[in-house]
Amino acid sequence: MKKFFTTLSNIWKIEDLRVRIINTLLFLLIYRVGSYVVLPGVNYASVADQKSEGLVGLLNMFAGGSFSRSSIFALGVMPYISASIVVQLLGIAVPYFTKLQKEGESGRNKLNQWTRYLTIGITAVQAIAYVGSQITPEARLFTGPVFTILNTFVLTAGTLFVMWLGEKITDKGIGNGISLIIMVGIIAQLPGAFLTEFQSRTSGAGGLVTFVVEIVALIGVVMFTILIVQGTRKIAVQYAKRIVGNKQYGGVRQYIPLKVNAAGVMPIIFAQALMFIPTTIQQFFPNVSSSGILIALSNYNSWQHNLLFAILIILFTYFYTAITVNPNQMADDMKKNSGFIPGIKPGAATASFIDGVISKITLPGSIFLAIVAIIPAIASLVGVSPIFARFFGGTSLIILVGVVLDTLQQIESHLLMRHYDGLMKTGRIKGRTAMPAAAGTTPTAI
Template identity: 40%
Template structure:
């Protein structure tokens, strides 16, 4: 009841309405751009060809870009170059000493790292745009000269990615939630109507049991994602000053079960499927490589085993990069806090690291199962999912984060109103 009243008060806020309207306008712009094709392409012929070649990294990128890759629109490669660049720079900032030093310089260092991320995103966008343009050109659907097509395609695709990057930053600053995540979610949501049509056609053709099974499985997966994403491991901490002054309740450190978020499955899919797709695009001159690539296509045992191993590896790797038990233990010690029964300093760091390691194991298993259940249905039961496990995971997690952002915004508004009343009384 209290949450309902908070939401009603929120939507009376003019600032919140403006932020939501800006978010809606930005997503509309994104969807309009997803339907503007790159010049010189017969889009109808490309759509027919794409229906038989939508597996692998193509299918994943097409879902994340809201169907832009299938239409070869100006947003065909989407925001993925920026995400890949962000991951690469984050990894490099933990390995390269100069970048590691920049992270400790506050706002100035973060701005410099952001510049490196954007520059890397441009390089990756040029490379991915060239690969996408080469694939489209090999399909024989180009109606203009080759040099002109490559020139226009690279300009449109790279500019489209840079525009989406800017649009995501504007949503984060002037809207609600993380702009990049919301753009990806909007692209995934754009594929839901086609999935509903697919389910309806299956129902009409007499596959009602399959449709019910798919719907039931989707509901169960959503429940599992919500349950595990809400799971917290609370480590109690006490403050020495409070004990000296007469006690008081201790605080706690909340650790999420899934600390890596949706990064591991996205990165694992890119690492596994991108080289395989490149081999498939090279043509028949590399038959041995193509046979090897076929063993790692979507739905094969090789893909399932390699994907599961990669997700678990990246869960540990990304969590290790984002979480520093030594730094957290030092901050607790400086603040006069300690974990009951654990000595401050090195022992606290070791304890926190062991807790996070165990949590990461269960989080990695959970992410792997959620992402692989649709793959198992495709492989063993010949049932097609409109949304893959990675897409469903992103959709639910971003929706939960958006809800948290709205609630946090409401708490800030409530606090500011209380402070203004207090100032008036004084």
């Protein structure tokens, strides 16, 4: 306990880290306050107790309850994530976007601009569908085209503002802004879900013992998720020995830690964004809402929905790993620093070896993500309430674990760079591993 308070004191002593944490908390507070601001012309009393289930309930959880409250942030950041998916796919299929990806900072700025433009279009379409289907006539203080047009603009502006908050958190705060916003929305729903499940069990549906078993099982899933998220495959790298004067440089063996889940939380977020498409189509095109496949894909507990969801997660895991981990760049860096993998020739052979290792460890990582993502549906089938089942593994758990570990990693990096102890005396936060150093340098912990 003493070390814990000492660590908190060290965090507060670092001005840059202190400012970043305060900025992050203030930006998240703005988001949470905005999630309670109701759309103009909507009677709050009519939507305050509105319930959401299935995919709509999951979207409401990601939006921190804004969706069911008809808030100005009702659509959250999901349109921005959908736009990011489209732009990244265009980077593979369209030469112009592929060229932008290789142009460094200027190319990234242009891609971000395209993403923002596409976000506006996607948000506008979803806003029209939301106003037409989610806001009942009884909840409207006035009707007519003015109501739809006004709230379409407000919802679009709200999503753009949330997107801006996420970017500001990333730049001025600590952690990934978009992921933190989603995490805060999920955590905001946790106390209510926990209390609902407790009341349900203690009132006779299984008893307190069943509730305790559920909590123990949830803790087990969380622990296993952390192990997989932090799991790495180490590749030995030998650096050539050089003697300059009376000093020896290099000649030591280091390791490249390749993550089993290198893509982090992004594959499941991307897959979830695409799984909202059937629901959006049903809302925007009522005439096709009776389609059997659309109904099945919109059903959170259907096998069709969960099968497609799992496949998308596996595909996005490979896709996101491929665009974030570059074996050729890693091989070139090792060659420039006189490093090599024992038994593997430098250059193309090294890149091919690293790519093969990544492909092998990505498969079990992606399958694990898919299994955990569909656990809530299984939990619902065995009697867990739908609200609490969303936290019993699934998207919410992976996002919470991944985002918390990523944020802790960044805080620990700030501490270690300033010669303070990290957050844990034993064990290592994700990323706190010795990285291969260039010839003539010593490995540093990040």
